[in-house]
Amino acid sequence: VLKVDPNAAGGVKPLTLTDSDDVQVGDQAVAIGHPFGLDRTATAGIVSGIGREIQAPNGFQIDEAIQTDAPINPGNSGGPLLDARGRVIGVNSQIATGGNRGNVGIGFAVPSNTVKEIVPKLQKGASIERPYLGVTTSAAPGGDGARVQGTEPAGPAANAGLQPGDVIKEVDGKEVNEPGDVAGSIERRSPGDRVQVVIERLGLERTVSATLGTRPERIP
Template identity: 65%
Template sequence: MGSPRHLWTGEWRAESDQARDEGASAFDRTPPPRPADDAQAPPPPSGPPRRRAGLVVGLLVVALAIAAGAFAAGMLLDGGDGGGTDPLPAVSSRPIRPSAGQTRAGAIYAAASPAVVSVRTSTGQGTGFLIDDDGTIVSNQHVVGSSSHVVVKFGQDGVSIDGDVLGTDESTDLAVVSIEPDRIPRGVRPLRFADSRNVQVGDFAIAIGNPFGLDRTATEGIVSGLGRSISAPNGFQIDEVIQTDAPINPGNSGGPLLDSGGRVIGVNSQIVTGGLSQGNVGIGFAVPSNTAREIVPQLAQGRTIARPYLGVQTSPTAVTSSTGARVTRLYDGGPAARAGLRVDDVITAIDGRTVDTPEDVVEAVSRRQPGDEVEVEVERGGRERTITVELGTRPARMP
């Protein structure tokens, strides 16, 4: 039997917690001391894009890009992102051509950095970026935390601007902040999202953010992995995450990961520390742009995103079995438990679609809505049976 699909350990620790503990000013130019992180194993090799095969299922510790705490990346029980609002458009991206004497990274930085902001709460600060002329700013949920108001600042010499938090989503670690349009500095052009399905391993990547309060710092690298899965602040799973070796450090969270055309391919969220260093060791993770394109419009409308929930934990079947996902845990009171699924049932199909792996369970459920009924085919004691399950609404936090 494979590794358990949920490996959450420890407490989720937001940037605001670290800033409070260290007593660091939001715009302190002196890097504060960093507590050590636990040593853990590296993630598995990258799987092909659009699959969840590259899941981080060891005792990999992924640190928030602005947190000192650590947690193990695990797998979502089930369910994907909610719908109901048109996603933001994806803009085709052409490489920015540097002018004479300018590097590629320098050209991208010059074009994109004016739209990158610091986002400050009463106890800490992170990064965000402007996405339209209406004053909409994207950041991380763990940067904003429970704040309803934040302070936004454009550039090193920018003035402090009051921002309202329109919505946050722990399941994707995304947040939307709004400022008055007339407070946007003249000449600042919003960043546009690329289609993250077109991203490939080896593509150029540049991260812009505010590590340790050093505003609009640029770091350069490549896309080093695709199809990763990481734990969200509420313990569920964020899928199709982009891995990069562009150095990301405390304070970068919420900032953009950009392609060679200066388009946003991801929202920087977490790093691996591995216990070998107090900072970045070359493995960072960004929430993919297509997830942001879907979720941000809903958060901007103040919507609470409802996601389908089956209420099972699964693992791959034994090597002697060719297909299926074995139920290793049923969550008390969950839809699957109420419908009669049992531990050690092997899920072989959902709504007629064959289940070969635990990832197939996630994908099948994510296509549905809370309240939908699904036909779950299971193998139990050598016999096949079909169980009808009415999907619930995913709880706010992992049970």
Template identity: 55%
Template sequence: MTRRSPASLLLLLCVAVIGGLVGAGVVALTDSDADSDDPPAGARVEDAPEAGGAAERVYDRAGDSVVFVTAQVTQDTTSPFGTEQSSGEATGTGFVIDRAGTIVTNAHVIEQADDVTVKVGEGSPVAARVVGSDASTDIALLRIADRAAEPLTLADSDEVDVGEAAFAIGNPYGLDRTLTAGVVSALQRQITAPNGFSISGVIQTDAAINPGNSGGPLLDADARVVGITSQIITGDSSGSGGNVGIGFAVPSNTVKGVVAQLEEDGTAEHAYLGAQTTDAGDDDGALVAEVTDGGPAARAGLRAGDLLTELDGRDTGSAAELTAAVDAHAPGDRVRVEYERGGREQTATVTLGTQPESATTTDAGGVP
């Protein structure tokens, strides 16, 4: 994984927090907080070059399926006077994916939540049950009894191209169902999940994303979901800033696979190689910086300094490509790894393990 610049990658970017909790550090606005001259909530279009065309059509099709998520959270805080409990309210976004009342959002939106309520479209807040969550992809699944909303379609994110129109609908700073527009700026980005592992195949967009957008849909011109808006890069080192035109969405194909697992038993498993890698440069491969003791890579004889060039017939010209190649497999799969050591090409057979709940120092920034 390449090192990041001083610009801050803000994980909890899209969660607006009210109360004494440590988080994004942003006070969410509610409709009652806004000036009376503001346009009505749910009718905002920001930075939309095609506001009268495609953006309007996308909003008409998808706006009522976007969800305002509110999580009541209690945390223990330590001070010189002992341990105290602080409570607060985190708000984010979600969207309906079927007629059974199933809602997708980000895992970090509802993390440690005692209670979760949602407001679908212009409806009233209702209680939501957490079906499951996956910190490795930052995806959570909620369910409500109300099944009236039209579900959004999950597109094939492998078919997305750079330069295509992209639209985000969410609740930035508590301003519900705000629409922003832009383009797909880049593909195959890699970001860090809440548990420290890498999320591969991420879509970059310049559609404005701010605290409160987390878990909302990134849509194409046909109002199909191509990703879940999850993270942004802010313009200051403190990580407390807002949109600077660089946002990231977990791709919809990842969402499909994780949702299927969460619906089964509330959990998701991912393949695990057990190695930290960096880019070798010039698409030469993924360079192993360190292997986890006793992990799959170590058991197969891989070690620091090896240059991994192929996994099960798939080129791995970078750390991100290696992550994607591992993600395409399931725990227990036996894969053939081509690598270079000391200028000699070699082969190893690795039995992939199951990704642990959180990354160790060795795993952080590497592959799952």
């Protein structure tokens, strides 16, 4: 976290972090950044999608990402994604390239509400600990739930008795319709919390209790 003295920096004013939950598809979006070394570049587009799931460099999932067609290229990461009123709705993070190096109209930003949650903790010197279930999943047959592919040895899911082939139907009271819902259902939880996991095994539903662990820095 960088601390800037606005007076020493020529009277700069901080941007307002707005509520990213209010963002809707079709809203105007402006990306600010330093693409290909071109300082203070602004590109414009719209919000193309909300609630997207993207993969972080450490292999884990980032939920609720904002998708935009505002051109985002290498050098834009870390810059703000603004709404029509100049308020920050997200922080530019990634692009889908389709094998190309540059922008193809599909960019993603971490939502501002995630930033508002994390930054105060960093300012206090706290480490960021994410909850972890320790399970890998794929789409379930029929598209209803998340099928367990594997569990981290001695991890929360394994300790709770989850096995490959189980289909996760619900976590912490939240319905699971696809693999991404598993991580999304615990994102507001903390390590050490206990959650109820509803699974289907051999055609029968059962509920198990899992104690969430602390997510490692990278996928094991």
